[in-house]
Amino acid sequence: MRWSTGRYGTTNEARQPRDGHLVPGVETTWTAGWPAGRVRSVSDGPVSLAVIGDCGADNDQLAARLPAVRAGRWRELTRWPGSYLAIARNGAMLAVLGDLAGQHPVYWRCHDGTVWWATSALALAALDGAPVDPTALAAHLALAQPDVLGQRSLLRCVNRVPGGQLLLADPSGTRTVRFEPTAYEDVDLPVAAATVRAALGEAVATRLDGRPVSADLAGLDSTTLACLAAQRGPVTAVTFADERLRDDDLPYATRTTAAVPNLTHHAVAGTVNTVYYDGLGDLSRLPVTDAPNAYTVTASIKRAVLDTVAAHYPAPGLHLTGSAGDAVLSAPSSYLADLLREGQHRRAWSHAMGHARLRHTSAWSVLGRARPASRTGLAGAWRQTAAELRGAVREWVPQASRPVAWTPLLATADWMSSDVRHQLAAILGGAADQLDDAPTRLAAWSDRQDLNRLGADTTGWRQIAAEHYGVDLVAPYLDNEVIRACLAVPADQRGTPGRYKPLLTTAFTGTGVLPDFVLARTTKGGFNALAYAGLQNNAPVLLDLLGPSSRLAAAGLVTEQPVARILARAAAGQPTAQGALHLAVSAEVWLRQIDTTEPTWWEVDSRVACG
Structure with missing residues (x-):
């Protein structure tokens, strides 16, 4: 795995990533697995800037951004072509900026009095063997929107920097700071x-x-x-x-x-x-x-x-x-909720008729799905979802038949134990109470979550x-x-019906x-046939993965009967919760892998620390 890491603060511990290479000009910052040509830095006295990954700026263009580092104009460091991590120092201040799509995520934690950051959460967890956070994993499975829990990662004691924000450390402390607006000015x-x-x-x-x-x-x-x-x-x-x-x-x-x-x-x-x-x-x-x-x-x-x-x-x-x-x-038809909220009823009706024709349904049905989300904001939607989690488990219907939601509750939520559902509801309610700087449009929120x-x-x-x-x-x-x-x-405009x-x-x-x-061209391929063939061919393996001996089951994140029913539907060729099943299988595989493999992440005084 290619990853990057660094620390802020002094420590007596001589720890560094295994097979790591110091980034020139940026002290206590390393890369592991990255080719040297994709790690570049420039410096001018106490000010330095490094980029790691595919960055379209040459060294002169990097140097021209050093005044932006001095002034804290962080967004300017993210405007070059490509996808990369940026690390900037200005004296005692450190800024670490990932990308907008989470290909270069940033995590951080305090360990032995020092702030460590990395693009790998597993590496930071390996500093002392921090375990998986089961409630955060429940949110991943039930909600599938990375920013719902803000700075909470899938691993205990490891914080994540939410999308569009950066990690900033200086003598006053460590915090995240937004550098990207929650929504953009409209451009036709x-x-x-x-x-x-x-x-x-x-x-x-x-x-x-x-x-x-x-x-x-x-x-x-x-x-x-x-x-x-x-x-x-x-x-x-x-x-x-x-x-x-x-x-x-x-x-x-x-x-x-x-x-x-x-x-x-x-x-x-x-x-x-x-x-x-x-x-x-x-x-x-x-x-x-x-x-x-x-x-x-x-x-x-x-x-x-x-x-x-x-x-x-x-x-x-x-x-x-x-x-x-x-x-x-493009964009899903959920943007109709935004048109209704903003009073653009004529445009909403026109678009609803177009989407209805594509789906062989009525415009009233399409608008009916969108209307509930038009009447609430993100925080209110989370409180509604929390109430839903405290209620009875739902009968399965395709997600496309449910009302549009800011944060849709997936079928995986209905496979969880009652205790886990209530814990997730409590966390979600707390997140709603603390939410600030939320987008006003559902499309802006869901676009960012999908990209991450x-x-x-x-x-x-x-x-x-x-x-x-x-x-x-x-x-x-x-x-x-x-x-x-x-x-x-x-x-x-991106998702207008009738134009592909x-x-x-x-x-x-x-x-x-x-x-x-x-x-x-107006057609697009799909993989449903291979999904159902795989479900039928590999049903025994999936039953074992998600059965009573699974890691998810041990944590109450799946229960046996709902999963067995879903797999039985798939084996019979009936519609099923494919997306939810993909999430559960991926999570189970990940839990088994981190339980049974011990990648070596760190070296301390020539001795290797295992995670």
Whole structure:
């Protein structure tokens, strides 16, 4: 695992990360596993700035930001293309800034009178063997929104820096400070399109350093990245083309390859084993990630793609993925609640009719789902959810049939013991009482939560690519500047019914980057067939993972009968709570891994401290 760490304050303990390297110019800061070329720093007397990761700034541009460090203009340190961690010192003051999507998360804790920070929560827990926080894990499973519990991480005694905030330490103490607004000033889609195009182009160009380049070539999002890279050199494009999917990704990929120079295409045929949940009987094949990771469930599919990439690479390089494109380029219909709250009833009705046509339902039904969320804010919604947790367990219905909510209560909440549900309700009620600086729009809140979740998950996929293939996985839609450019466009414009990905198509129409037939595409592939095949093929393994002997069961986070019913529904081919099951399986795998593996994180006086 690549990670970074540092400390603030004096200590008599000579502790440092195992195989760590000091960051030049920034005292008591180390990296582990990062190539030297992606760790850079500049200094001027007591002022220094370091960036770790894919940063599009050269050393002169870094040096030009040292006045911003002196003045505490922290957001200026996050405006370069790429995805990176920034560490700034100004005399006795230290600032650590992660990215907006959680690919470079920041955690911190006090240990032996010193503040330690790291991009790995597990590493900080290993300082003294801090255990998992079961209530925080319950929130992860039941709510799936990282910022609900603020600074509380999944590990006891380890604090997390919430999205859009930085860690600031000085002689007066350690705290988090917001550097990113909770919502952006609205920019109309036609105006924002050019900014989005430029941000994506820079995001791709920043990564192209002479290594071999591969890319997913499937939907509109990944195809855009592949075509942008192909403007600058050869790209090995791959399409997962399992016949069970019955989508049109492969025909579009074939046409695109014929139309775009520098694209070489390879189809990845599915097998009986390229399904969800395959290989979970042997957890040693999966990397230990810093948190439960969704790609645990789909690892066999990702490996099939990377196997094909590796077979056609002259040497390990970088792989572009369209991950998170949906999150920034479009929007779910929950934005209707914002239109209703703001009194835009005519626009809400017009959009509701469009969404109703797509879903073969009525506009009244669509608006009926959105109306409850329009009548409350985030704190009030959390109190309502807390009351729901104290009540009776619900009968399962698809999430899309439930009312829109600021923080939807997932089916996993209904699998928990009564005690855990009440503990989670108490924590959620307390969070509501302490909430400040909350966004006024549901879309702004849910967009940020989705991105933080996707960023953490993509980091797990990146570990699979790096540890097993030596490939750097790149997700440009998760870059700070891409996020800012896209989310400045109001959700009702990004997600307007009747137009597919209007922000991306407007940005690239007439530019010659993508063929016209790609920009006119209105279809998108899905993996439901492979999810159900995996549920059926691997039911015994899943029953064992989530059965009476599971770690989740021991903590009251799942109970046997609800899970057995869900798996029985899946085996019969009936609709089921797929997303909730993915969360539970990923969490169980993670708990087993951290219980049975002992990665070495730290060295103390040449002796290794195990976590």
